[in-house]
Amino acid sequence: MGLRNxxxxxxxxxxxxxxxxxxxxxxxxxxxxEFTGEIMQLRILRVSLGIFAGGxxxxxxxxxxxxxxxxxVEPYTLGSASGAALGASIGIVLLGYANPAFSFLGSxxxxxxxxxxxxxxxxxxxxxLILTGVVMSFLCSSLxxxxxxxxxxxxxxxxxLLMGYLGIVFTPERRFIFLLISILSLFIxxxxxxxxxxxxxxxxGVETATSxxxxxxxxxxxxxxxxxxxxSFIVSLVGAIGFVGLVIPHSSRMLFGPRHIKNLxxxxxxxxxxxxxADAMARNLVVYELPTGIITSLIGVPFFIYLYRFK
Amino acid sequence: MKWRFTxxxxxxxxxxxxxxxxxxxxxxxSLSPAMTEVIFAIGGADYLVGVTTxxxxxxSAKKIYKVGDFSNPxxxxxxxxxxxxxxxxxxxxxxxxxQLEKYGIRTFSTSPKSIDDIYKDIINIGRILKKEEGADSxxxxxxxxxxxxxxxxxKTYIEICAQPLITIGRYSYLNELIEMAGGENIFGDxxxxxxxxxxxxxxxxxxxxxxxxxxEEIEGRLGWGRISAIKNKKVxxxxxxxxxxxPGPRLVLGFxxxxxxxx
Amino acid sequence: MDAIEIINLYFSYNHKxxxxxxxxxxxxxxxxxIIGPNGAGKSTILRIMAKILKNYEGRxxxxxxxxxxxxxxxxxxxxxxxxxxxxxxxxxxxYDIISMGRYPxxxxxxxxxxxxxxxxxxxxxxxxxxxxKTRLINSISSGERQMAVIARALAQKPNILLLDEPxxxxxxxxxxxxxxxLRALNQNGFTIVVVNHDLNLSSRxxxxxxxxxxxxxxxxxxxxxxxxxxxxxxxxxxxxxxxxHPGRKIPQVFFK
Numbered sequence: 001m002g003l004r005n006x007x008x009x010x011x012x013x014x015x016x017x018x019x020x021x022x023x024x025x026x027x028x029x030x031x032x033x034e035f036t037g038e039i040m041q042l043r044i045l046r047v048s049l050g051i052f053a054g055g056x057x058x059x060x061x062x063x064x065x066x067x068x069x070x071x072x073v074e075p076y077t078l079g080s081a082s083g084a085a086l087g088a089s090i091g092i093v094l095l096g097y098a099n100p101a102f103s104f105l106g107s108x109x110x111x112x113x114x115x116x117x118x119x120x121x122x123x124x125x126x127x128x129l130i131l132t133g134v135v136m137s138f139l140c141s142s143l144x145x146x147x148x149x150x151x152x153x154x155x156x157x158x159x160x161l162l163m164g165y166l167g168i169v170f171t172p173e174r175r176f177i178f179l180l181i182s183i184l185s186l187f188i189x190x191x192x193x194x195x196x197x198x199x200x201x202x203x204x205g206v207e208t209a210t211s212x213x214x215x216x217x218x219x220x221x222x223x224x225x226x227x228x229x230x231x232s233f234i235v236s237l238v239g240a241i242g243f244v245g246l247v248i249p250h251s252s253r254m255l256f257g258p259r260h261i262k263n264l265x266x267x268x269x270x271x272x273x274x275x276x277x278a279d280a281m282a283r284n285l286v287v288y289e290l291p292t293g294i295i296t297s298l299i300g301v302p303f304f305i306y307l308y309r310f311k
Numbered sequence: 312m313k314w315r316f317t318x319x320x321x322x323x324x325x326x327x328x329x330x331x332x333x334x335x336x337x338x339x340x341s342l343s344p345a346m347t348e349v350i351f352a353i354g355g356a357d358y359l360v361g362v363t364t365x366x367x368x369x370x371s372a373k374k375i376y377k378v379g380d381f382s383n384p385x386x387x388x389x390x391x392x393x394x395x396x397x398x399x400x401x402x403x404x405x406x407x408x409x410q411l412e413k414y415g416i417r418t419f420s421t422s423p424k425s426i427d428d429i430y431k432d433i434i435n436i437g438r439i440l441k442k443e444e445g446a447d448s449x450x451x452x453x454x455x456x457x458x459x460x461x462x463x464x465x466k467t468y469i470e471i472c473a474q475p476l477i478t479i480g481r482y483s484y485l486n487e488l489i490e491m492a493g494g495e496n497i498f499g500d501x502x503x504x505x506x507x508x509x510x511x512x513x514x515x516x517x518x519x520x521x522x523x524x525x526x527e528e529i530e531g532r533l534g535w536g537r538i539s540a541i542k543n544k545k546v547x548x549x550x551x552x553x554x555x556x557x558p559g560p561r562l563v564l565g566f567x568x569x570x571x572x573x574x
Numbered sequence: 575m576d577a578i579e580i581i582n583l584y585f586s587y588n589h590k591x592x593x594x595x596x597x598x599x600x601x602x603x604x605x606x607x608i609i610g611p612n613g614a615g616k617s618t619i620l621r622i623m624a625k626i627l628k629n630y631e632g633r634x635x636x637x638x639x640x641x642x643x644x645x646x647x648x649x650x651x652x653x654x655x656x657x658x659x660x661x662x663x664x665x666x667x668x669y670d671i672i673s674m675g676r677y678p679x680x681x682x683x684x685x686x687x688x689x690x691x692x693x694x695x696x697x698x699x700x701x702x703x704x705x706x707k708t709r710l711i712n713s714i715s716s717g718e719r720q721m722a723v724i725a726r727a728l729a730q731k732p733n734i735l736l737l738d739e740p741x742x743x744x745x746x747x748x749x750x751x752x753x754x755x756l757r758a759l760n761q762n763g764f765t766i767v768v769v770n771h772d773l774n775l776s777s778r779x780x781x782x783x784x785x786x787x788x789x790x791x792x793x794x795x796x797x798x799x800x801x802x803x804x805x806x807x808x809x810x811x812x813x814x815x816x817x818x819h820p821g822r823k824i825p826q827v828f829f830k
Contacts, residue, residue, distance in 0.1 A: 031511050038534040039511055045533070069663050096526040098474050149383045160475045160507075168474055169510055170533040201674050203663050210626045211655035212677045212730070213647030258664035288506040289475060 012255045016269055023050070023276025030284050045175065049166050050279050051272040052182050053238050054248075058271025059189055060227050061245030062252065062264050066199030067223050068130060069206075074246035078133035078224065080231040081162075081240035082140030083110025088161050089147040098157040104236035110136055111228035115221065126206065126220045164241030164293030166279045181233045188226050189268075195219075196260035203258075241293045243300040244271050251304055274303065337440070340394040342384050342404055343421055345559035346436065347372050352560040353437050353445030361392045368553065368561070386410050396439065421558075424504070426457065426487045429558045449560060456563040459491045465573060467494035468518035468540065471505060473527045476513070480506045484558055488566060493573030494520060514538060520572065523548040524555065547572050575638040577602045577734055577765040578623060583632035585618060592618050593789045596632070600767060600782075602733075605760045607776035608769045609800075610786035611810055616769045617738055619786070623767065624655035624736050637733070650678035654727035656737040659720040662711045668722050669707040672697055675729030697728035701755065717748030724752070734765045742771050753779045777801050777824045785809065801825040 027047045028040070060075040076082070087106015091099040114136050118128040148158055170178075198219060202209045206216055234241075252266035278295040285295075340361035341347045347366040350359055356371065361378040378388040381400075384407060389397060394416060399408045401422040408418050419436065423429040430450045437446020467489055471477045479485045480501035489496050497516040498508060514534055521540040523529055529548075535541050554565035576599045583596035593615045600606050608616045621627045623634060625641050634641045636653060644652075654675070662671070675697065676690040686694070698704055701721040706714060711722060720740055727735060737756070741749040749772075757779055760766050770776045776783060777797040785792045785800050787809045793800050803816045806827065815828040 031509065038514060038537060042511060042514075042534040071663065097472070157472060157474055165475055167476070167509055169476065169529075169535075171531045172533065173531075175533060197674070197677060197680065200666070200670070201677060204666075204671070204674065205657065205660075207621070207626050207655070207657055208674075208726075210646070211624050211650060211653075212674065213645075213650035214677075215646060253664065258666055259670060283509060287501060288503065289509050290507075291475075 016255070016266065016273070019277070020269055020273040023273045023280065026280035027276050030280055042170070045170055045178075046166055046279070047276065048182070049168075049178070049238060050276040052178075052185070053164075053166065053234050053241055054244055054271040054273070054275030055268040056185055056189065056230050056234055056271075057241060057244045058248035058252070058267040058274075059192075059264055060230050061271075062249035062260065062267040063192055063199065063223060063227055064245075065249050066203050066260055067220060068126060069203045070130065071250065072246070073130065075227065075231045076137070076240060076242075076245065077130060078228060078231075079110045079114050079136040079140065080107040080228050081235050082137040082144065083107040084232065084235035084240065085144045085158060085162055086110070086140045086147075087236075089144050089158055092157060093147060098161060100236040103161070104232050107232035107235055108228065110140060111225070111232065115224060124206065125217055129220065129224060160291045161235075161239040162293075163291035164239040164296070165289075165291045166238055166275075167283070167289050168238065178237065181237070185230055185233055188230055192223065192226055193264055195223075196264060199260040200258075239291070239293065241275060241296055243293075243296045244275060247300055247304050248274060254308060274300075337396070338392060338394045339396045339398065339440070340378060340389050340392055341366065341398045342378070342381070342407065343398050343400045344368070344381070344553075345557040346398045346421055346432070348557065348559035348561060349433055349436060349449070350440070352449050353433070353440070353442045355436075355440040355442045355445070358440055360394060361389060390414060390416075398436070423484050423558045424482050425484050426491075429484060429562070430454070432558075453560065453563055457488070457491060457566045460493055460570065460573075462493035462573060464490065464493055464495035465520055466497050466516070466518045466539075467520045467522060467573075468497050468513055468516070469522045469524065470529065471524050473525060473529065475507045476510055477505050477507055480504055485555065488555070488562070488569065489522075492566060492569035494522075494569070510534065519543070519545060521546045522550065522569075522572065524550060524552060575602075576600060576635075577604070577637060578767070579633075579635040580619070580623075581633040581635070583619070583622065583630055583634065585615075585622060585627070585630040587618075591789060593622075593630070596791055598784055598791060598794055600765065602765055603760070603763060605756070605766045605779060605781045606768070607780035607783045608767065608786060609771075609773060609776050609783055610792070613788075614786040615789045616786055620736050620738055620767065620769050621655075624653060625649050626655065647678050650730060650732075652732055653734045653736060654730040654732035656724050656727045656735065656740060658739050658742065659716060659723045665710045665712050667707070668703060668709050668711055668714065669694070669698075671711050671722050672703075672725045672729050675726035678730060693729050693731055697725040700728055700759070701725040702751075717744050717751070720744060720748065720752065721755075724755070728759075732764075734767070735759065737766070737768045739769055739771060741775065749775060773801060773806075773827045777826065778819070778822070797824050801827060 024047055027050060028043050031043065057075055064073045064075060065071055084103040084107040087102040088098045090106065091102030114129065114132045118125055118132040121128065144158065198214055201212055201214060202216065210216055248271040249263065249267045252263050252270050256262040256266040275292065275296065278299060279292045282290040282292045282295045337358050338360045339358040341350060341359060342363055344363065344366045347359065347362050348368055350356060351369055351372060359375055362372055362375045363384055364377050364380045366372045376392065379385040382403060386407065389411065396417050396419055397411055398419045398421060401420045408420065411418055419439065421432045423432060433446050433450050437443045469479050469485065469489065471479065478498045479496060480503040481499055482502065482504040486496050486499050497518050498506065517539050519539045523546065529546065540546055550568055551565065554561045554568065578600040580596050580598050583593055585593040596619060608620065610616050618627065622630050625646060641649060673686060673694050676686060676693060679690060698707065701724055703718065703721055703725055706718060711719060724740065740752050753775060756766050756768065780797060782794065783797055783800040784794050792809055793805060801816060803814060806812065806814050813830050815830055816825050817828065819826050
């Protein structure tokens with residue numbers, strides 16, 4: 001790389017690191033509590049949650065945009081968010097409160113359904129996955145609305161689940177499960193990262209990819225299952241934080257180029273930083289807590305435009 | 312000889328007994344479980360021709376024709392009953408109210424933000440149903456039992472939902488109830504009815520008593536260990552939700568439960 | 575052994591027949607053109623040879639082996655497919671695109687090794703894209719983009735090149751440039767199979783022509799044997815004038 005390119009590249013990396021640090025600092029040091037041991041413990045958990053959610057969502061978005069060769073695809077396109085919402089609402093009806101296990105199962109089951117239905121006809125699985133996913137999303141959303149309407153009180157739980165919310169309460173068990181999920185997700189992401197070249201090639205065309213030696217059918221299934229798993233983890237913990245999975249990979253692509261070897265890493269860190277910043281805002285703007293997802297959607301656009309100028 | 316007095320006594324008792332001339336054929340649909348209970352309590356049950364599936368108290372309410380559930384009752388069913396009055400909750404049933412008014416149906420809106428509002432609703436519905444005396448005695452009964460006990464108020468946190476954390480703010484009648492029973496709602500300064508809060512705020516405000524109005528377990532929450540209420544095990548669950556969440560006659564029972572908590 | 579053998583090939587799509595009883599051989603080092611009207615099955619048969627379409631009946635041998643028994647990634651080191659160029663979704667650099675051709679040889683986390691870089695450089699040199707390496711793929715012209723796609727195929731270091739209408743949408747400068755490149759490669763030992771619309775271009779450059787019509791092989795032979803007035807009339811349904819090229823001994827088609 002020429003010297004000028006190196007400088008530009010370094011600038012972008014520095015920018016990314018700065019945004020990330022800003023996000024972490026904001027999350028750690030603002031909020032209604034004072035700096036006692038407990039509060040800091042909760043804040044650190046929240047930061048971890050933000051990094052996990054933002055990073056994994058953006059990473060998944062980048063992966064899916066590569067696999068499907070479609071820049072409008074994002075992690076919820078395949079139905080997992082609506083599936084989680086459906087699972088959660090069923091949980092509320094049966095148990096009286098939103099249990100993350102129900103969200104997780106709902107998300108997985110919808111993913112499984114999408115995969116099964118998409119495989120029925122022969123032909124290109126990859127394309128049918130999107131269509132099936134979108135249709136299932138609509139179906140699940142309608143079912144959730146149905147359940148909400150029949151309910152007695154305003155189902156705040158569902159709204160916060162649909163928008164995404166980082167301020168969940170933790171018990172030692174939850175914290176342990178979060179730890180497990182994070183480690184598992186890390187392994188899954190590293191495994192998927194291995195296929196950065198495949199994503200590059202598939203995004204240039206399915207036929208090209210096949211003729212170069214990639215088994216698109218198997219690959220699509222593998223990626224779909226793993227990504228659904230990742231998204232299910234996130235949505236069952238914090239709900240469906242919007243915008244991150246769609247726009248962050250684009251922003252990362254603008255900053256670091258379309259090659260997935262850099263784009264996926266960039267997406268992860270950019271996504272984390274973005275969610276942390278948005279959450280800091282969600283906590284401090286008004287006296288009561290806003291769902292994080294509202295802020296991500298609101299500041300997402302100016303954030304995107306700001307990065308565009310940095311190009 | 313006694314017989315000479317029976318007829319005047321009968322006539323007199325007829326005139327003075329607590330039974331106003333019933334409004335013949337006055338048909339009421341109640342979309343509010345609380346108001347259904349109120350109507351039963353003031354003696355107007357005969358006028359009720361339709362209720363929601365959640366109107367389950369007293370037992371005889373369960374036998375009345377159901378027009379649907381709380382959030383989405385069926386306008387068709389309501390109209391088919393040809394009601395003279397429909398009782399609606401605002402803001403939950405605002406759309407139903409608008410639809411009904413388009414059909415020229417008279418509505419009665421209830422949205423109590425304070426205990427006084429509840430009493431006003433009772434008096435008003437009593438007036439409409441010509442059951443003023445029943446309404447008056449109900450209000451008197453409630454006022455007698457729900458009153459400020461003059462206790463030293465203990466800092467209290469009421470949790471309505473765990474995920475996200477929802478509590479009661481100033482604009483919920485529950486806030487008043489708690490205060491009268493001897494609690495100081497730590498979030499009584501928030502100008503909303505059911506605000507969503509950050510757990511850090513709960514920790515900072517350190518309540519002595521926690522009342523949980525949802526079925527989820529709150530044991531063992533990280534960071535909550537040093538809250539006074541948790542340390543001293545003053546966490547109260549399993550309260551009857553219908554007694555507290557319905558602004559009707561059974562609020563008295565709910566209040567009694569609270570009374571015990573704050574002793 | 576022959577480079578490609580097609581034996582009793584049948585193919586249908588959505589229960590409609592596309593190819594019927596196709597049989598032909600292509601020898602090593604031949605430059606073959608597959609021609610025929612739209613819908614005749616040209617692209618289909620190319621894609622079957624490229625192991626892109628798989629549910630056919632019959633047998634396809636590459637260098638004597640049934641392609642069904644060869645793993646896709648090994649196959650990619652022998653046969654390279656060149657699609658018609660299009661706009662790319664993500665704006666990779668020309669160098670990136672060409673180096674994707676090395677995929678069949680790479681292991682997941684290793685960077686391009688010396689062999690790989692050499693192969694890519696050679697492909698760039700052959701296609702004359704030296705000055706375009708860092709340009710973004712969507713910012714160059716169609717002709718250059720088609721060259722890039724060919725270069726990607728060359729980077730695979732294949733024995734056989736299959737091209738799907740590489741010139742149909744280009745100006746004559748690029749058409750000639752590409753065909754000349756293919757000729758040069760052919761003289762270097764590559765077996766070339768081109769699906770093409772242009773009868774004159776095919777006649778000029780191909781050793782052998784396979785004329786498909788309605789899913790069947792209509793005629794196989796040298797350009798002189800295949801491009802004849804009555805054959806064109808029968809297959810394409812139009813009247814033409816076929817005369818010999820003034821300089822070379824090949825037929826050229828003129829519209830009446």
